Amino acid sequence: MTDSTIFSRGFAGEKLACVFSGIQPSGGLHLGNYLGAVRHWVSLQDCSERRFYCLVDCHAITVSQSSLRDQTLSMAAALLACGIDAESSVLFVQSSNPHHTELGWILSCVARMGWLQRMTQFKEKAGKDREQASVGLYVYPVLMAADILLYGTTHVPVGDDQKQHLELTRDIAQRFNHGCGKEIFSVPTPFIVASGARVMSLRDGSVKMSKSGSSAMGRLDLTDGLDEIALKVRKAKTDSTVLPSEEAGLEGRLEAKNLVGIYAALREVEVSEALRDVGGMSFSKFKDVLVDVLGEVMVPKGEEMRRLRADEGYLMEVLKKGGEHARALSEGRMERVRRAMEFLEVD
Ligand code: TYM
Secondary structure, X not given: OOOOEEEOOOXXXXXXXXXXXXXXOOOOOEHHHHHHHHHHHHHHHHOEEEEEEEEOHHHHOOOOOOOHHHHHHHHHHHHHHHOOOOOOOEEEEHHHOOHHHHHHHHHHOOOOHHHHHXXXXXXXXXOOOXXXXXXXXXXXXXXXXXXXXXXXXXXXXXXXXXXXXXXXXXXXXXXXXXXXXXXXXXXXXXXXXXXXXXXXXXXXXXXXXXXXXXXXXXXXXXXXXXXXXXXXXXXXXXXXXXXXXXXXXXXXXXXXXXXXXXXXXXXXXXXXXXHHHHOOOOHHHHHHHHXXXXXXXXXXXXXXXXXXXXXXXXXXXXXXXHHHHHHHHHHHHHHHHHHHHOOOOOO
């Protein structure tokens, strides 16, 4: 991707105009979500003009969900606990702004079958039984493009796994603009910070940590207390060699590389710098150090999340205001799209 903004550590530049990102309320918030995306959503609050953070429930239903309402409220509480400020950022539920699905349909007539057929995440999620996957799962990246393009987004903070979907979003925006001869959509740039961009399962360093895919023992959830964190980290897969002092020594050691990467991202330092602290340690010693850092960063957020989750009235108020705000702010662009499509205005 030519315009990709991949930072090695964090952002230090001019203010970004409009930031949009989303998370599926299809389970709890895990360490991969936090390190790959949500911590950047929080830090970008200080260096962007406008921000939209969306609980993408319409994406979540592309696979069956058992308690979507509860999960949506829990994810809202998790985001607030991590530091999303609902006063200065728009925090909202996707289904509360119908412009997302309206634009999603229009863009599905712009996107080409060949473009969607290349999407690797569909292949991974649908697995072998592709015939049984929902049509929604297949067209999901088009809805994601609609989410982003509705608000004039310039930057999208995400983990590495969303890069291909953002390339598609850029292609759709360009094709639409070209087709109607107007710059209706901004062409967004992915905002990916290399450190923490792909957190792997604690049980298998070749598989991404995910809400559904990896086992609960392979995943660190925001709701985990210190005892659970310690148990999962102590049982994490490792190899039999001590940690190296140089980054090159992590090559081919997937699990070691993942654990050191997590440590570095939590401490907000480069892997080479992290290895200056922990190089030469045995895994049992390093795991104690890692548990301490995880405890410091994650446990207070988990406690705050539980406190907020208990206050459903407050969460509903935040999400209602966010939904109204999002809808009002996307109406102008949606009207321009309808006009560009030459839909007959009947009222
Ligand atoms: P989702 O819900 O799977 O994940 C939310 C965010 O967390 C990041 N992430 C990870 N980062 C590092 N390591 C991991 N193991 C890891 N797992 C998840 C994801 O990259 C993502 O940034 N399609 C999106 C949701 C979405 C969206 C959007 C995102 C819908 N519309 C518009 C941005 C803009 C998804 O399924 O994320």
